[in-house]
Amino acid sequence: MEMWMLFVVLIVSILGWLLWWWNEFWYVSPVTTRCLTLKIKMPPGHLGFPFFGEALSFLWFFTIIGRPDNFISSKRHKYGHNVGIYRTHLYGSPSIIACSPSLCKFVLNSSDKFVQEWPTIQVLGTKSVITLDEGTLHGIIKSFIVKSINRPDSLSKIVHQIQPTIVAALQLWSQMPKIKTFDQVKKVTLDYTMRYTAHLEEGTPIDAIEKLFEGIVYGFRAQPWNIPGTTYHHALKCREKITDKLKAELEKRKQKKKDESNVEKKMQKKKDKSNVEGEIITISDIMDGLMEMKDEEGKQLSDEEVLDNVVSTILIGHISIAYAVTWSLQFLAKSPHVLLKLREENKAMFKEKNEGCITYEDISKLKYTNKVAEETIRMANLSAFVFRKATDDIEFQGYIIPKGWSVLVWLRGLHNDPSHFEDPMSFNPDRWDTRPKHGTYQPFGGGSRSCPGSALVRVSLTIFLHHLSIGYKWELLNPSARVNYLSHPLPTDGLEITITKL
């Protein structure tokens, strides 16, 4: 080999070596010094290349080969199965991945040590309950949302409200030659989520609104690069547009409230009563409730606070239920024996009800259906991980979680670990006859930031499953379609099916 070529190879190798170790040198060396003083270890792992970190390896497993669990199993293989804590560099930050049940629980329940961190906070709305720092306002808004969608009295009404929409949609789908399940379910869940969140005038074009929400969702887990053409940039634009639409509705309501000067008349017109912070207020949907709400200083919420929370509730509510329902159809189509048992239970209930709709009380009697819903939630792994940031150097079982680093609580790792769930990749509702081991099942997170929509998802899924199983059969058109795991797992064809009446 010529001398100059040897020189080039040498320079390239040195550059490659420097790049490979740059992040380790930059981020890990200062921590290693602190570890020596504290007599604790740095979690094993590697921070990858500058700027990208391990993004390429992450994308490789999540999007190219479609095996997201291998991202963690490759680390387990390299650094030890029982470690449960690894260092990496993802989403632009040096990060710790928490995989063991004890560490996940510790992080989720220690809100003083780990604050919530969304790399895509602008997409979610900076004043939304999802992104607000923990404190009084977060608590006030969250408890209102929980009361509105996650308590038996509110759920009883929602069960009533949503069934006719679901029944009509199933009827319609069965008349179509084929459907993309996710797209169709989203229309239904958006329609009914808006009814109890911010009911717009009849005739508002729901398809256009749905497209905007879809754009926002893609931005959730996108790299936060606000450059035209990126998913993140598009998500921000979609958020702006949807906020403008809802702001118009908010202004209309404000004007109406001004006009309604007579309190007596006002009380009659309102439909519902709710007690927030001990004060009786009258509301017709979540937007109304937020408009009436007072913060910790007794001030009404700002328009931005109302709108950010309305957008998030509609967004997360309708999308997550649509994902869950879509996955239930996929799992059931591939598990005919489960579908058979599900059908039996629901047909018996249908007879008992003289072919009428089910109530909230009936739902708890549908034991097998509830197990199908739970197994769907476990296997769908809609929230693969959640983000936190360490507020200080924190020690956990001899390892350091360095101050300022991101912490990714790897929820899907808990649910797909054979030491927690036997044969985790098989759809087995009967596994819910026994409770999972403590801390191994966390689909809705935990601690003070746990999901306020957990009961709503379960109830919605059960209603869909009830009406689907008593009246319809369906077939997957692409049974071996690949799954797209980002931003949230979904078959690439959106689950194309044919659906027919039984």
Ligand code: HEM
């Ligand atoms: C299967 C469906 C769902 C799953 C798997 C899910 C999962 C989660 C998880 C893991 C968190 C915690 C995030 C964190 O700790 O950073 C969360 C929070 C949240 N979820 Fe859900 N969720 C679902 C459905 C819903 C629904 C239907 C709503 C209705 C509005 C909802 C609203 C929220 C809100 C507002 C938060 C933020 C809570 C806070 O920060 O205090 N979710 N969800």
